[in-house]
Amino acid sequence: MGEGQPDLGDQASDGDLVRRTLAGEEQAFEVLVHRYRRLVFRVIRGMVPGAEVEDIGQEAFLRAYRSLGQVQHGSSVGSWLARIAVNLCIDHLRRLRWRQERSFSELGSDETTVLDRLARDESALGEIDRLFLRDLAEKLLGQLTPQDRAVLLLKEREGMETREVARILGCSEMAVRLRLFRARRALRTLLGGESHRGGREG
């Protein structure tokens, strides 16, 4: 964040920080922001294009601050913040999708080459131009519905359990499984790894 973390003790529990914020101690909320900013920004960056990330991050923490009283005792503040961020991103993507019909152009030869290289050797990730890779990721993941993309991000990137993803998205675990299946199947088609034996992505 570039600025020092408020000196409230990083040892304080989330519940304690929530209580202190609600009692009017604004600095306690800053500790929560500092603690969860990376999770929130990873979620947002995984969901929406770069230019909007900072604004959505601001909005996410502002909403969290305004509705902090809704955090249930014993529930995870991280999951709750992720839920706010994901919902903001889904709303944002819905508006984008509606306003501009997304078109998908076939992958170019340079893009296919990069994907083949990464599929063979993960360590090549650090050698490929970051902007190029981001654009490619956005091109591919932008084809998914916002909810499918959120499931994929939370499961594959954040390594969350199906139950936690369901809680964040406010749907059932079975819905998460179905969305994950659909997202993986769609990406397999886009990435050119179509199955020889039908669509059993699993």
Added chain:
Amino acid sequence: MKCREAKETLDRRRALASAEADALALHLRACPHCAAVARTRRLTRLLLQALAADDEPSPYFMARLRARLGEAAAPPVASRFGIRLLVPTLASLTLMLASGAYLLSPPPPSPVLSFLDSPAGGSETSSFLGIPRPTHDQILASILEAEERTP
């Protein structure tokens, strides 16, 4: 190793014993379908990693947030004169915004999407003409099974 087992193993790839990893590698070499699945999962993970590589907000993030938090906490101030002007202005603005929102609002989501997004309900048993009604999860499970079988 069978295909189903291979996919479950891919899901647990972060914590595989070496024997499991060897069995998976053997299966992937022999099965082009599972190899394609593994390739997609690896690339998906790397692409997501590339998108969210930089997870720090800008240096000004906290200062901006502090200012906005201050605004959020500040009580609204309005003079009597202000209120006299404010009421009709707000009424006109509300009417304009409502019309705009109606005209610009996206179409409602399809019933299938709404169903998918609804929380797990229907755990209570209900029936129609003596036939038990399937629960929300049973319906989604049958959709998933059907889609998994669809070429």
